[in-house]
Amino acid sequence: RFREMLDYKSRWYGRDLIIAPQNYPSSQLCSDCGNRSSQTKDLSCRIYVCPECGLEIDRDYNASLNLLKLTM
Template sequence: NPKYLKKSAKRLAKLQKDLSRKQKGSNNRKKAKIKVAPSNYASSQLCSDCGNQSSQTKDLSCRTYICPVCGMIMDRDINASKNLLKLAI
């Protein structure tokens, strides 16, 4: 009977659609995993090369980070972004 065939075809299409969303690797399953840095994480005070924590960068008018241990000189925002990237990985 075509009535039952049509009903079964619709049900099969729905089940296949649901199954495709549940498969690993499907675009519908991919979600970003977000890691949030702790609020007390001193990303702009840590040297991205040696890991030394410097208190000189607590002053926000100082825009360059100079590590007293290894001598690295870098913009403080870039240094902070490198530290946050290391934390995320």
């Protein structure tokens, strides 16, 4: 039902509703280099540190950047 309401509102405002795949690892991917790390499976881990490129970023902000890439 909630998804239907989002779909309705997005159409109302002339926007596209993009649904990420349920298993998309948005918080496990580095938004800079794309490396995947399972460190953030632990929900108490609030900072994502990429072991590949060294990026340190808030876990939720990192996930939002990865989700934004789905729209491009």
